[in-house]
Amino acid sequence: MYDYHDPVLLHPSVDALVTNPDGTYVDVTFGGGGHSRAILNKLSPKGKLIAFDQDEDTLSRVPQDPRFTLVNHNFQFTKPYLEYLKALPVDGILADLGISSHQIDVGERGFAHRLNGPLDMRMSNQNPISAAHLVNTASESELTTLFKQYGEIPNARRLAEVITRSRGSKDLASIQGFKSAIAPCTPGKTPAKYLSQVFQALRIAVNKEMFVLETLLNDAESIIKPGGKLVVISYHSLEDRMVKHLFQTGNLQGERHTDLYGHISKPFDNQPNAAITPDAEEIEKNKRARSAKMRIGVRNTWKKTLS
Numbered sequence: 001m002y003d004y005h006d007p008v009l010l011h012p013s014v015d016a017l018v019t020n021p022d023g024t025y026v027d028v029t030f031g032g033g034g035h036s037r038a039i040l041n042k043l044s045p046k047g048k049l050i051a052f053d054q055d056e057d058t059l060s061r062v063p064q065d066p067r068f069t070l071v072n073h074n075f076q077f078t079k080p081y082l083e084y085l086k087a088l089p090v091d092g093i094l095a096d097l098g099i100s101s102h103q104i105d106v107g108e109r110g111f112a113h114r115l116n117g118p119l120d121m122r123m124s125n126q127n128p129i130s131a132a133h134l135v136n137t138a139s140e141s142e143l144t145t146l147f148k149q150y151g152e153i154p155n156a157r158r159l160a161e162v163i164t165r166s167r168g169s170k171d172l173a174s175i176q177g178f179k180s181a182i183a184p185c186t187p188g189k190t191p192a193k194y195l196s197q198v199f200q201a202l203r204i205a206v207n208k209e210m211f212v213l214e215t216l217l218n219d220a221e222s223i224i225k226p227g228g229k230l231v232v233i234s235y236h237s238l239e240d241r242m243v244k245h246l247f248q249t250g251n252l253q254g255e256r257h258t259d260l261y262g263h264i265s266k267p268f269d270n271q272p273n274a275a276i277t278p279d280a281e282e283i284e285k286n287k288r289a290r291s292a293k294m295r296i297g298v299r300n301t302w303k304k305t306l307s
């Protein structure tokens with residue numbers, strides 16, 4: 001049983017990440033610190049770990065260890081913070097994306113459709129835009145796009161229309177009020193699946209998750225030393241696709257740009273080729289692990305060319 005968050009793919013991720021016990025590593029998603037503690041256990045007294053988390057709740061979990069620094073900020077700014085800390089280049093980065101069990105299980109955070117609370121979904125209270133603000137102010141076409149792109153919701157247009165029409169007459173600031181407003185769009189047979197998709201889409205938009213991940217992945221080449229690792233655990237296909245593309249083609253769009261000889265150059269090699277997923281035993285113990293996919297990229301010594 002976890003008391004904050006049960007770390008997913010703990011040993012496979014940390015074993016792949018840490019290859020130099022004297023090195024400097026970065027955990028951009030500290031959460032309850034499960035991965036960070038396992039990284040610290042692998043480091044020598046000379047090693048260093050810098051972690052990021054934008055959620056103030058994680059501050060209570062910080063290990064008292066002279067090798068550890070927590071930056072209570074968005075990992076969008078990993079590179080400038082590491083520059084400021086004179087920590088560049090580093091030996092590896094771990095990103096365990098999404099939200100923690102703690103964030104899901106506290107109703108006031110507004111992430112879980114099965115709980116009562118405000119429709120919030122902000123990972124950091126420095127973020128001025130909550131999900132309630134979004135559903136009350138975004139245009140119908142903006143809502144349609146975000147439900148289609150981030151939730152793959154089949155009736156996205158109708159859902160956006162129902163939301164914008166409910167403004168003023170329904171309570172769109174609470175989870176219960178929002179669920180009742182969108183009830184005409186929610187399928188009777190699989191309401192939980194549908195609501196999970198809707199909540200996921202709003203969460204991704206509120207926290208600008210795609211943009212933030214894109215920034216980290218684009219910066220990773222200049223943050224990590226040759227031979228160092230970028231280990232990413234993702235929980236939905238939009239995130240995983242970006243990581244896969246970076247490791248396979250060298251860009252986030254997955255475009256194969258070849259030179260005159262038909263070669264492509266890329267900063268990371270994926271090792272192994274396919275994504276790694278939790279085994280049945282881990283999923284049995286921790287249901288939240290079931291959608292996890294981990295990819296490991298090794299920073300090339302030079303921009304390796306591949307046929």
Ligand SMILES: C[S@@+](CC[C@H](N)C(=O)[O-])C[C@H]1O[C@@H](n2cnc3c(N)ncnc32)[C@H](O)[C@@H]1O
Nearest residue numbers: 007029031032033034035053054055074075096
């Ligand atoms: C899945 S949890 C990580 C759990 C952690 N690996 C552990 O062992 O406890 C994701 C954490 O990353 C944080 N997070 C997500 N996106 C972030 C971002 N853009 N910047 C900073 N922290 C972020 C969340 O607040 C959450 O605490």
